[in-house]
Amino acid sequence: MLPELPEEIYKRRHYGTPESMSLIIANYVVMAVSIEIWAMGCKINWFFWVATGLLALYNYYIIRKNREEFDRKTVIAYLCSIAGLLLMFFLFRIKAEACKV
Numbered sequence: 001m002l003p004e005l006p007e008e009i010y011k012r013r014h015y016g017t018p019e020s021m022s023l024i025i026a027n028y029v030v031m032a033v034s035i036e037i038w039a040m041g042c043k044i045n046w047f048f049w050v051a052t053g054l055l056a057l058y059n060y061y062i063i064r065k066n067r068e069e070f071d072r073k074t075v076i077a078y079l080c081s082i083a084g085l086l087l088m089f090f091l092f093r094i095k096a097e098a099c100k101v
Contacts, residue, residue: 019066020074023059024081030055031085035092042099 030051038048063070070078 019062019069020078023062024078027055027059027081027085028088031088032092035089039089039093040096042097
C-alpha cells in the first residue's frame, strides 16, 4: 500500500528558471551568434547593429514586464552580464580575420 501524501504537496508551485536568468542566457546566445556571423570580418556588418538594437529593445521589454523581479542583487548581476557581453565582443573581434590593406 502506498503512503498517503500530504495535501500541501499538490499546492506547491514551481516557478522554474527566473526571467532574469533567461534574459541573461538569451543575451549571451544572441550576441555570440551575431558576433560570429556579422562581426568577424574586416568590417562589422550593419545587420550586427540591427540585431544588437533589437536585443536591446527585447531587454527593455522584459525588464519592464518583470520589474518586480529585478531587485538590487538581480540588477547588479544583469549589469555584470552586460560587461561580460562587451568583453566577449572584444575577445571575439581579436580573433577576427586580418584585413588585407
